[in-house]
Amino acid sequence: MAENRSARVRRGRPRQAEVARLAGVSQTTVSVVLGGNKQGIVLHPDTTARVLEAARELGYVPDPAARRLAAARNNLLGVFSFTATFPTAVEHSYYPFLVGVEQEAAARGYDLVLFTGSSAGAQSGTSGALERVRLADGCLFLGRHIPAGELRRLVEHGYPAVHIGRRDELDGLAWVGADYVEATAEVVRQLAKLGHRRVMLVREDDDAPASTDRERGFREALATAGLAGADPVVRAAHPAAEITPAWLRDRYAEGVTAFVAEETDTGAAWRALLAAVEGAGLDAPSDVSLALLGSPPADLAGRPQPTGFDIPRAELGAAAVRALTGLLTTGEAESPLVACAFRPGSTAGPAPVH
Amino acid sequence: MAENRSARVRRGRPRQAEVARLAGVSQTTVSVVLGGNKQGIVLHPDTTARVLEAARELGYVPDPAARRLAAARNNLLGVFSFTATFPTAVEHSYYPFLVGVEQEAAARGYDLVLFTGSSAGAQSGTSGALERVRLADGCLFLGRHIPAGELRRLVEHGYPAVHIGRRDELDGLAWVGADYVEATAEVVRQLAKLGHRRVMLVREDDDAPASTDRERGFREALATAGLAGADPVVRAAHPAAEITPAWLRDRYAEGVTAFVAEETDTGAAWRALLAAVEGAGLDAPSDVSLALLGSPPADLAGRPQPTGFDIPRAELGAAAVRALTGLLTTGEAESPLVACAFRPGSTAGPAPVH
DNA sequence: TTGTAGGCGTTATCAA
């Protein structure tokens, strides 16, 4: 019987009606009082006090589903990642973003719901998994490969959504992202200032915005510095195989004195660059300068700090929450770009007299 | 007006009633058909087909809030940690648990609500922060210092709660924990098998269950192996200061050939042990054998694998979810102990002929 | 100043 199940399930979960009974008022009054009395209704202070006390005593917490259904808000923010949020391999995790998300959400009085729709346990690709997020007032999305169709549906229906990471292909989807263009340009400017005239970028063979933004910043800064020349960009599908000591020696012989690597999940490009330099019998930063457009992989954290920039992941998470709450309250999101801080590091130095 | 807001929110989002109208059936029939007809009601195939077709045509997707409200369960599990769930300082301390929690929750169709001790609900008053977890159907707790008073209140109210880590002092609180007693005993047995007759345990000066369990397993195994002797346990409040090369040399001179360290947050005991052995001019495993009751700190991951055991953190998280969902559905939790796998490692070897 | 009544979208019961 429904009665039985309900009674069992809601055991220990008081409802407004019970608070009302205890306080000796109507359920409506409880709703008004606990709702902060936005309507400005004049209530007797005693009534208010009794209701609050009763709610406290019972440990009343509003049911999020009911709140949402009544066309009100939940104070729940969703987080949905297209891969598991906590994958076994820490290096693929969104943990650093969550640090900022959690802090900013808490500061603004929102609770966080982690929708597990796409973790390993769930039937992957289950269509409709995204719909669950509608339990929350709005949702943050992250991950490389988004189910565009489902997400589009949500956005078109006016559901507040913010993607962490630039995402232009979905019209109307708000996003926050790191300003890779500017951050990369700054790295190039620094190298130019150190006297480097020929700089090369090693990037993945992937057209993610994060990659193309870096390349754009790279090329623009080269042009501005008057360093445009032979094609300065290498796309490496398998960096370890392509960025060899021989390759590096050839570039060096041609006059290239600085190499810049894109940050990737595995850090493959950076690893290959380090190995190639060592294999070529060269030294950074005395012979060649190296820079990394992002952070080094965890297992290389002990090595000398790469010159480059840090992606402010926590700050991005916080900015995403601000954008989402902005969408929720004023209907408009704030500026989507977050600056990356330049990291001097110790892998770049003055260009050698060649 | 409420009408307006509701209308705006559900714009373009068909309801079962509309599917019913299009299919020429009642809304109930739609619910039954789309719900997979769990009740086994005999339906005319044509009816079913018409409903499905109408739903497809309209792009019907159920409203998660309404669904959860009607089901009288939100399928929301809380995860509460007294220190920030996403600590920046303590590197990923809860991360491994969350991996298992997320997977198991996803597999069972639950979403996660993330709470932190410092910020839950963002109320300025910290007291009562725990009450917010009632938003979820049940909650997982982790961390060393959970406020017992508040937690007791929840448990006494019949709120389903499971603690990750043994926690006996709170009557009626369910928990899951690693079987440190057995795992530690196994390490001692292995050392005994290698010929060690005198083994010492270095533990923290803290009475957390995780510590006392290890000590118990240690002593029991020693007794069973007939190796009981002078007090084999050292409590070190500041391992670095107490476990010195001189101290180690003295023990070695007394005939101690194997040292076992407890795993701690910082890995201080293990660090001190390694440093002391090196400082004493000894080598592991040729001179002395070392074992670690847990995993090494991240920055020592490159070093040789310590002999010892791995705490199955992900498995613990998963077990906690199973226990909690068991509480939610059948009212009873399953077996709380999870076995740790012995890790051979390379820091222990045959006892030297002394 | 407080209470009544209706509805949000879904599920489940029970009569037709």
Added chain:
DNA sequence: TTGATAACGCCTACAA
């Protein structure tokens, strides 16, 4: 086989 009808918990005009 299908269709009223009543919850689920909360919010909010509106009446008292």
